[in-house]
Amino acid sequence: MQNSLAAGEPAQMSPLQRDSLQQQIYERLHAGLIAGAFRPGEVISTRGLATQLGVSAMPVREALTRLTAEGALELTPSRNLAVRILSRADFDEVTAIRTELEGMAAARAGAARTATDVTTIRARHADLADAAESGDIDRYLSANAAFHASIYAVARWPLLLSMIQRLWLIAGPAIRACLPDQTHLGRSMACHDTILAAFLTGDGAALRAAIIADIATAAPDIRASLTIGTTRSNDDEIQS
Amino acid sequence: MQNSLAAGEPAQMSPLQRDSLQQQIYERLHAGLIAGAFRPGEVISTRGLATQLGVSAMPVREALTRLTAEGALELTPSRNLAVRILSRADFDEVTAIRTELEGMAAARAGAARTATDVTTIRARHADLADAAESGDIDRYLSANAAFHASIYAVARWPLLLSMIQRLWLIAGPAIRACLPDQTHLGRSMACHDTILAAFLTGDGAALRAAIIADIATAAPDIRASLTIGTTRSNDDEIQS
DNA sequence: ATCTTCGATCTGCGATCGCAGTAAGGGTCA
DNA sequence: TGACCCTTACTGCGATCGCAGATCGAAGAT
Incomplete structure (x- = not known):
């Protein structure tokens, strides 16, 4: 009744307004x-x-x-x-919980994956590789988050995904703050290749190990940059 | 300046208003x-x-x-x-994450406990036993939550504690809904004795196992009562 | 008697205004 | 010239009002 365009209009209505x-x-x-x-x-x-x-x-x-x-x-x-x-203690806590929860999500995702999931993850990995090659840090971080999130989403556990997202939310700014380490970006990309390979084989245990390795690889660099960012946080100009 | 009672008033000021x-x-x-x-x-x-x-x-x-x-x-x-x-799938997810996170908190709490912690946990356990004996379900559930929370607080990881609290928040109403199982209450109290014993010895692995056993013991009963509560949720009168 | 329909009354969501507290800038006095 | 105070412009928090949508009950029509 609502759509007065009725007959010759195959196009779907615009989303108008999804959420609040x-x-x-x-x-x-x-x-x-x-x-x-x-x-x-x-x-x-x-x-x-x-x-x-x-x-x-x-x-x-x-x-x-x-x-x-x-x-x-x-x-x-x-x-x-x-x-x-984040203090170093805060970051250690986040990292420990991330290891636990993302490992759990990965193990489950490896077993529950479908053909559609595989194509999605491949696409996300391609985006990530592309962003890494371009050297655009912002694109890389977004693609990295999307890559990981799409893997965890395969586990079909929305609450678990939400809790993992919260951890990323807390750690995100600290990760960005230690951005310019180009070597870290290369090492991280190697981890992501391992993650993709494990996902393709569907080996949950291997995928879990690869995810944990990715977290453990990135953690020391981020942790080392923490107190630096804490002490001179407000020295530069406020914002753009 | 605010306190006009000034001189002969050793008593501390009232908290007035702590939070928003x-x-x-x-x-x-x-x-x-x-x-x-x-x-x-x-x-x-x-x-x-x-x-x-x-x-x-x-x-x-x-x-x-x-x-x-x-x-x-x-x-x-x-x-x-x-x-x-909660659907059964929701509850299974909550239970799985609880097992992971509360197990982690327990393992860490067992290693990090102090003398003060021991007395606190003993007191909470005594409260719990008292509530169990009285048969007051409400008191029992509150004491149970306080007992577990005080154990996890020993780990001194506020984020982890907060995430565990969120899980309790979600599962709480479902747990209460399958309350009248008196036998479950007895079994649960046995688990709590094991938990206390493991905490006193400071064996993190044993404490973790005891916590997980407690969760696993209670889960089947709660899970079984879920769809019942789902189907006839709004049949009775609205509220008091 | 049954079905339809309209209005009163809920709901959550957003906008606007006022309050107490902090930080910083400008003026005044020593 | 320097230190002090006061004004002003923020901040987050709470209260109040209005809006669109949904439910429910009663009145009217068939």
Whole structure:
């Protein structure tokens, strides 16, 4: 009844508006934090983001509240919301939980994969390799997150995926902060080839081991850069 | 300047107001969900809760938004917020992740415990045994949650503890819904004695095994009661 | 008597306004 | 010239209002 275009209109209706505003804002910030669009310690203002997005402060507030509760942001003593700065102990904790949960998701994904999954993962891996070759850090981080997330999604455990995403959310800015290590990027890509190979064979145990190796390979570099970023976090100019 | 009582008043000032309203509301709902104060499918109204708590709808909304994002509540097609009803697949996922994360926390807690921790855990276990003997289900569930949480807190990994709490939040109402099984309560208490013993010896591996056994012991009963609660969830009267 | 239909009353979501607290800039006094 | 205070412009948090959508009950028509 709704579609008055009826007869000669095969095209599907436009999505109009999928989610609530706060959900859209949350998802955008989520992706931005994982992709390293924000630096540790960077201040995020509710009203500023609201005017920038052309909406009221209300939905922005709820999105930021959620991110704060999840540990991605923190409330500074001057009543400002800022991207959380991880201590080494924090990072170790995140890494340990990541090893556990992503390992579990990988083991399950290896056993549950379908033909469609295989083509999806291949595509994501191709994107990742392409981004790595281009040297574009932002593209690489986004592609890396998409590659991993698509693997874990194969396990078809949405809660597990959500908890893993939360860990990426917390660690994302710290990962981005130690970006310029080009050698790390090469080593990481070798890990990703191993991950893809294990996924193609469907060996859950091997896939789990490959994922854990990827985490363990990247961790020392990130960890080493942490206190540096902590001490001189606010020295440079605020933002663009 | 604020305290005009000044001189002869050694007593510390009252805490006045610790957190924001939304945080207090969130914590109260959190505890209530874990302790089984809400039944699966039960509708929770923002304005209703607000008037009941004597506050505006705003902080209640943010608390409920957080709980919805965490998977404890869900938005029904009639635009109502209700306590999430777990499918068996959902419950299996929660149980699997619980096994992993609570096992990890237990292993770490066994190694990191201090003398203070021992006395705390003993006290919590005594509370739990007392509640079990009294037969008060509500007291038992609260004491059970406090017992487990205090063990995991010994690991000193706040993020891990927070993620475990989220799992309890989701599973809480389902656990409460299959309450009247008195035999289950006895079996569970046996598990708790084993847990306490393992904690006292400081054997992380044994503590981990005891925790996992506790989860595995309770899971079948809860799982079996799930679809029942799902099908006839709204048959009885709405609420008190 | 049964079916339809319309209105009152819920729901969550967003916008707008006001409040208390902090940080920084400009003015004034010693 | 230097130190101090006060004003101003932010911040997050809470309250209040209005909107669209959905449910339910009662009145009217067949």
